[in-house]
Every structure is written in C-alpha cells, then in structure tokens.
Amino acid sequence: MLSLIRQHDIRPEQVEKVKVGTNWNMPNALIHHRPATELQAKFSMEFCMAILLLRRRAGLVEFTDEIVNLPEVQAMICKVDFGVHPEAEAAGYDKMTTILEIKLKDGRSISGRADFGKGSPVNPMSYDEVADKFREGADFSRWPRDKAEQVIEMVAKLEKIPNVSAITALLA
DSSP states (O other): OHHHHHHHTOOGGGEEEEEEEEOTHHHHHOOOSSOOSHHHHTTOHHHHHHHHHHHSOOOGGGSSHHHHTOHHHHHHHTTEEEEEOHHHHHTOTTSOOEEEEEEETTSOEEEEEESSOTTBTTBOOOHHHHHHHHHHHHHHTTOOHHHHHHHHHHHHTGGGOSOTHHHHHHHO
16 A cells, blocks of 8 residues: 555545455454554554555554544545455465555546565565664654664674674663
8 A cells, every 4th residue: 555655646635435355364353444442453454544545654653542533544444445355365365465446536546466565575674664663663662762773773783793792781
C-alpha cells in the first residue's frame, strides 16, 4: 500500500474505496474490522490500510486509542473492504499474497500485488530502514536519542568491533 501511495501520490481525500484481498489465513488473524482500541488496531487490516492512506506511515505512534478513534481514521477504515481473494488464495500459503485495488473519486483505479511484506527474507529492510525503526522504538519508549544513535553506529561496524561489551552496556 505504501509503495502505491508514494508511486501515485495518493491523497486521502481522493480515495473512494479500497479492496484488500488475501488468502484465508490473514482474515483469521486480522479479526478487528472496525477497531476502537490500539490493541484491536494491531489486528486490523482495515486500520493499517487507513492509517497508511492518511499518514503515509504505520508506526508505533499511530497505534494508540486516540489515533484509532479520530473521526478521519474511522471514516477511512469504513472505506476499506478486506477479505479473501481467489488469486491470493491460489498463490499458496507459503506467501502472504495481498492484492490491492484503490478506487479514486475521479474514476481511476490503482492496483497492486505483493507476495511478501517489507522486512521478510524475500523483501528485506535496508540497514537505514532498520535503523529508523530502532530510532522510532527508542523515541516511543523515551529512551535517550544519543544512546540509540550510538547503538546504531556500533551495529553498523559490528563485524569490526573486537568486543560487544560496549553495545551491551548501552543497552543495559
């Protein structure tokens, strides 16, 4: 979804409807179709798609009761239709095939497909993406930014560090 949003510069106000199709395993886990809490949002495809459309991100700060219950978030959630898609089902269970169709108010339809999510072994995150994710977690937990940056710097040179005690001391 994020790739399509960026590629086509999709803005929330342009979106009429979003269809998300997967194999039957995902709807079994993502059971909250109209989440009202941060915990429910973590198990909601609809919330994840909605927040990506609204904020172009779905990080820790987006998964709060306050954000989940914003009127614009709830309105976008209602535009997302999530279910089983025959093509995703036929792709097999060794993949997490997701088929997206975004219908825009101007009549255009933008579609895409992904067999593996970002961060999977087939579609790995870059070092910079992992570092950004670590920074976000550190910020969210109010961990000192300077310590986080030191850890990121050390991990980048991990194979050259003779002793990891400096990293473990920072993480303690």
